[in-house]
Amino acid sequence: MAEILFREAIKRGLAEALDNDPNVFIMGEDIGEYGGAYAVTDGFLKQYGPKRVIDTPISEAAFLGAGIGAAAGGLRPIVEFMSISFSLVAFDQIVNMAANLRYMSGGQISVPMLMRAPTGAGVQLGATHSQSFETWLADVPGMRCVCPSTPYDALGLIRTALKENNPVMFAEPALLYAMRGEVPDEYYEVPFGSANIQRAGDDVTLVSYGAGMRVLAAAADELAAKGVSAEVIDLRSLNPVDYDTLLTSIEKTNRALLLDTSRRKGGAMAEIASDLHERAMEWLDGPVVRIGAEDVPWPYNRGLEQEVYPQSSDVLAGLQKHYGI
Amino acid sequence: MASRTKATSGKSGKTSKSGDQAASNGTGTSTGYSKDQLLEMYRQMYLIRQFEVACGENYARGLIRGFLHLYIGQEATGVGTIAPLNDDDYIVTHYRDHGHAIARGLDVNRSMAELFGRKTGLSKGKGGSMHLFDAAKKFMGGHAIVGGQLPLALGLAFSQKYLDTKGVTVCYFGDGSTNQGLYHETLNLAAVWKVPMLFVLENNGYGMGSAVERVRAGSPDFYTDVEKYGIEAAVVDGMDVIAVREATEQAVKRLRAGDGPLFIEAKTFRYVGHSYADGQKYRGSEEIDEWRKRDPVEVYPQMLVKRDIATQKEIDDLKAAVDEEVVAAVKFAEESPQPDPDELFDDIYA
Numbered sequence: 007m008a009e010i011l012f013r014e015a016i017k018r019g020l021a022e023a024l025d026n027d028p029n030v031f032i033m034g035e036d037i038g039e040y041g042g043a044y045a046v047t048d049g050f051l052k053q054y055g056p057k058r059v060i061d062t063p064i065s066e067a068a069f070l071g072a073g074i075g076a077a078a079g080g081l082r083p084i085v086e087f088m089s090i091s092f093s094l095v096a097f098d099q100i101v102n103m104a105a106n107l108r109y110m111s112g113g114q115i116s117v118p119m120l121m122r123a124p125t126g127a128g129v130q131l132g133a134t135h136s137q138s139f140e141t142w143l144a145d146v147p148g149m150r151c152v153c154p155s156t157p158y159d160a161l162g163l164i165r166t167a168l169k170e171n172n173p174v175m176f177a178e179p180a181l182l183y184a185m186r187g188e189v190p191d192e193y194y195e196v197p198f199g200s201a202n203i204q205r206a207g208d209d210v211t212l213v214s215y216g217a218g219m220r221v222l223a224a225a226a227d228e229l230a231a232k233g234v235s236a237e238v239i240d241l242r243s244l245n246p247v248d249y250d251t252l253l254t255s256i257e258k259t260n261r262a263l264l265l266d267t268s269r270r271k272g273g274a275m276a277e278i279a280s281d282l283h284e285r286a287m288e289w290l291d292g293p294v295v296r297i298g299a300e301d302v303p304w305p306y307n308r309g310l311e312q313e314v315y316p317q318s319s320d321v322l323a324g325l326q327k328h329y330g331i
Numbered sequence: 332m333a334s335r336t337k338a339t340s341g342k343s344g345k346t347s348k349s350g351d352q353a354a355s356n357g358t359g360t361s362t363g364y365s366k367d368q369l370l371e372m373y374r375q376m377y378l379i380r381q382f383e384v385a386c387g388e389n390y391a392r393g394l395i396r397g398f399l400h401l402y403i404g405q406e407a408t409g410v411g412t413i414a415p416l417n418d419d420d421y422i423v424t425h426y427r428d429h430g431h432a433i434a435r436g437l438d439v440n441r442s443m444a445e446l447f448g449r450k451t452g453l454s455k456g457k458g459g460s461m462h463l464f465d466a467a468k469k470f471m472g473g474h475a476i477v478g479g480q481l482p483l484a485l486g487l488a489f490s491q492k493y494l495d496t497k498g499v500t501v502c503y504f505g506d507g508s509t510n511q512g513l514y515h516e517t518l519n520l521a522a523v524w525k526v527p528m529l530f531v532l533e534n535n536g537y538g539m540g541s542a543v544e545r546v547r548a549g550s551p552d553f554y555t556d557v558e559k560y561g562i563e564a565a566v567v568d569g570m571d572v573i574a575v576r577e578a579t580e581q582a583v584k585r586l587r588a589g590d591g592p593l594f595i596e597a598k599t600f601r602y603v604g605h606s607y608a609d610g611q612k613y614r615g616s617e618e619i620d621e622w623r624k625r626d627p628v629e630v631y632p633q634m635l636v637k638r639d640i641a642t643q644k645e646i647d648d649l650k651a652a653v654d655e656e657v658v659a660a661v662k663f664a665e666e667s668p669q670p671d672p673d674e675l676f677d678d679i680y681a
């Protein structure tokens with residue numbers, strides 16, 4: 007068991023795939039010579055050569071689209087976006103092409119392609135570089151969408167992603183690249199659609215994913231100090247969503263709060279909250295509470311950005327308001 | 332490139348003049364093709380035409396729904412560009428895809444059944460007219476976001492190069508799609524990566540109701556622009572199946588040698604509306620009549636008879652067989668079952 011950085015965990019998973027399968031290649035902007043905007047692919051060009059580590063022009067739609075074609079042609083591409091905000095330029099290809107191809111061909115063509123992108127706010131990059139579009143992609147049938155919150159999950163999920171025969175968006179919270187965590191030396195995988203109970207508790211179910219888990223960890227500590235025992239659940243996977251783990255927890259705690267670090271309005275948790283209201287109403291002592299970022303573009307200024315970003319104090323206030331705890 | 336095509340190679344590349352009519356339609360030169368090959372090209376063009384006519388009829392009957400884009404008028408381009416391909420080569424096209432599908436030899440019954448939305452269709456009724464696929468024949472669709480198919484073809488060509496299959500990828504697109512950024516992005520990347528991709532621009536003069544000159548700055552020719560990406564381009568009379576085939580054969584040979592992408596602009600025309608619903612308010616009938624004089628499905632078989640390559644009886648027999656085939660395809664489609672509702676959730680994930 008060694009402590010490694012979140013970015014090193016991703017790198018390890020990618021390197022394993024490049025080592026084990028000659029049909030795996032990786033492409034993106036400045037991933038080779040430059041080493042990657044977040045240094046995840048640093049050294050890959052030297053190690054694996056230009057056939058398999060490809061610096062692309064700034065043409066997200068074209069190179070992502072080419073990834074789809076390469077996948078349909080028998081390869082396993084890994085496509086890196088410099089930011090998930092830039093994936094918008096390629097959304098047509100992701101949604102209309104990658105996600106729909108299998109269905110509209112009646113199951114004839116699969117797209118085993120891994121997309122990776124830094125996601126989320128909190129590092130003062132302003133409106134165009136702080137968004138979290140994994141929440142949009144999670145809605146799309148044909149897509150898989152995961153987002154780790156620890157180095158352990160990052161490696162476990164990326165291993166699964168690189169065996170998945172569907173297009174996967176692997177969202178990497180930019181805030182977490184330098185996070186340290188323990189990763190076993192023995193091989194393991196984290197399956198898609200399995201939420202993780204990071205902390206067991208009896209009084210309230212707190213749910214988030216990615217960078218939101220930090221906010222929940224702080225909130226759970228503060229709740230514990232008040233004598234409230236929180237069960238903290240990391241979804242890890244936005245499509246598919248592990249409803250069983252959520253429902254089992256809510257049956258026990260009778261209270262639920264969902265947190266998005268992206269905009270509360272229309273976020274991934276909106277859909278889940280609505281489902282939980284239908285499926286867990288009999289156990290709930292109040293509404294499924296939702297916490298998320300304010301309904302504004304991301305401001306640059308540190309104080310303003312933190313104002314928009316959900317905090318543990320928002321979690322406590324929400325529980326106080328709706329459950330009186 | 333072939334004598335009746337003009338290539339740009341940094342020098343002057345001019346469009347075929349309309350005065351080349353004698354050379355057009357294969358009437359002017361001796362062909363290097365066998366009788367079987369020449370007749371097969373006719374069979375395919377006539378089959379496409381009759382298939383499309385039947386589609387129109389069955390749209391009117393309400394048995395085909397959604398958008399229906401017919402390939403009537405463009406048959407020579409599809410047939411001439413697909414004839415030189417191998418089983419290993421990929422084809423990617425847009426929503427006006429029936430002609431390419433038939434030229435590739437996709438099952439006519441299952442193609443028609445797909446248009447009818449039936450369980451026996453190529454995509455089990457989930458794709459429709461605009462989304463025909465047959466992965467076993469490396470026919471990779473049928474794509475209905477204008478320009479969106481270009482990077483798919485780029486990636487397939489990339490995989491061929493990566494895996495060293497010696498295959499090529501042919502990608503069809505219309506004049507309208509050249510106004511998408513993806514067109515330029517894909518040309519650039521294809522040239523940077525030197526992939527074995529053949530861009531086939533089917534310039535039929537219109538994107539829906541928008542004539543090329545109304546939406547395009549500069550020259551009405553496209554092939555002259557492409558050399559700026561370092562891609563050699565040829566222009567060919569898209570109504571002349573032999574000229575199209577010759578140009579494609581040369582291009583494919585070079586693609587297999589690993590020279591990088593090539594581009595063919597085929598000047599062609601659709602006699603019918605953009606889709607079945609189009610009243611063609613944006614153009615006059617004179618233009619259509621003018622192009623009709625060069626209709627490959629009419630002119631080409633006359634040439635075959637005139638030059639004693641085939642007898643009129645052979646042509647007539649071939650037509651009768653195709654007519655029967657199309658009638659049978661409609662019957663097959665009409666008698667095929669609807670998909671079961673429980674198939675709805677199949678084929679979303681692998």
Ligand SMILES: Cc1ncc(C[n+]2csc(CCOP(=O)(O)OP(=O)(O)O)c2C)c(N)n1
Pocket residue numbers: 427475476477504505506507508509535537538539605
């Ligand atoms: C992105 C996008 N915008 C608009 C449309 C609607 N549309 C479908 S076909 C078409 C015209 C395309 O013309 P062209 O590329 O010349 O092909 P042609 O139909 O002439 O074969 C338009 C505007 C679409 N399908 N996709």
Ligand SMILES: [Mg+2]
Pocket residue numbers: 505506507533534535536537538539
């Ligand atoms: Mg057109």
